[in-house]
Amino acid sequence: MPAAGGRAGALFSGGHGWSGRLDRSPLDGHRVPRAVADPRGAAHHLRAEPEVIEPPYRLEPDATAAGLAERYAELEAGGETGATVTVAGRMMLRREMGKLAFATLRDSSGSIQLFAGAKWTADFDGFVKLSLGDWIAATGEVVRTRTGELSVKVSEWVQLAEARRSFGDKFRGISDVDTRYRQRYADLWANEDSRRVLLLRSRIISWTRRWLEDQGFVEVETPIFHPMPGGAAARPFVTHHNSLDVDLYLRIAPELYLKRLVVGGFERVYEIARVFRNEGLSPRHNPEFTMLELYQAYADYTDMMVLVEQMVAGMAAEFLGTTEVTYGGRPLSLGAPWRRATMTELIEEHSGLKVDLGTEAEELARVASGAGVRVEPGWGPGKVLLEIFEKTTEAALWGPVHVMDYPKEVSPLARDHRSRPGYVERFESIVAGRELCNAFSELIDPDEQRARFEEQARAKASGDEEAMARDDDYVRALEYGLPPTGGIGIGMDRLVMLLTDSDAIRDVIAFPTLRPETLS
């Protein structure tokens, strides 16, 4: 350590010899004038106090707020420990008491009080001039104040970064939703709930990976650029590759690539895939969202029902401690098994309408019109049936319920039902009134798949913008042989919404899609 130039000793300048305390004061460094921008002023200018301490390049805090709270839980009020620690974080609150000052320091684990006094804190005057929101590191003894608050009794401290902008009302935070989503960095400090939700999202995703790996699933990555959109009915985003001079589509689903990998011998694969759909925004829709898709050889759609309900119930138990949860104030029981019912059963149960694919066309049209469904040209009975279900029944379901057996006409990638002609083995699970997942016994017959694609092509020709394109390579893959396979796609954003009791998808996405902001 050079005698001059090292302004903060071993702790703040790095090196390997962390001794557990400061060798020198962090204030020993030279002071340098610095031009700063005043965020509330029009232009750059020198501040009234032109000398600032350059922050250290690295430091090694040796304690966290939560760690101290746990370790010293038994310390009595007024108690001292003799233990010196260094903590770092943002100063969120400060309470001055003449020659004493108390500050709330927040790090990623929680909050700890800093206890400063003119008699024992270096540059006490500087300490009380810190702005709310400044990043600081502080070293001192762990004590509990006479009023019972666990504290670091600050002997040395250093400012790590200044907060030139405020984090809003210190009690009420930032409530303007636009500001919260655009300036998430501020929202995360101002609103504890934002931090909680996004942290839980991260933990849910990593839990999902571990849970799937434990069952032998292999994580893979498939292309986001697709030469043709496939695997779902949705409008894609289009982009262009210059040197190939081809248009490429951002994927709307990883499905067809994942099943190619099953053909290739990956018997259990999954991908936590960001997918992109060129659709309107809503509290439940973001143009890019995260979908877990997995495929399991030798399984059918009933295996997928078991898988999703065990996964969701396991997550609830892990993160909420129970499968009896509340969403939007309504109780919801996520414990497996979930109810299974066919689409036609549910339509009858909720609307009294007795319809299925065998219903006479005129009767079906009459029922559709009575349900408020506007039948469009080109719709077959399967599409009409699906629309009737969505109009009359889906919103009324709270669930969880596996809605089984969809019309073949609206399910070009699912395998024919083993006993119900015209239907396929497909289910969607409705949880809290929303579709959480979509799963099939996968269609494995290449000839049938080719025929389904032809059917889609006809629909596209008659104006259905979301009809699937014919994917000849996918059919070729099936010709090599796809074993009987169960597959499922689970909307992870909606799952996180469910487990965090969030009513907006934007709350569970750190940087949701917004109209671009004009900053002048």
Next chain:
RNA sequence: GCGCCUCUAGCUCAAUGGCAGAGCAACGGACUCUUAAUCCGCAGGUUCUGGGUUCGAAUCCCAGGGGGCGCACCA
């Protein structure tokens, strides 16, 4: 894309046709155990923008912009 609602100080919000305000933050000061500290003082505004009605507009009307919700579309 259509409909409804909304936009006031850095933040959170008042003021409904009659002098634009409060709390917090900021700034100055007091205070040796605070917890959203307290107390005193001081400052802070293109009321989203433009137009109109009116003696007078944050308030009413029209147009535009941002945002929210609903519809449509979807998971």
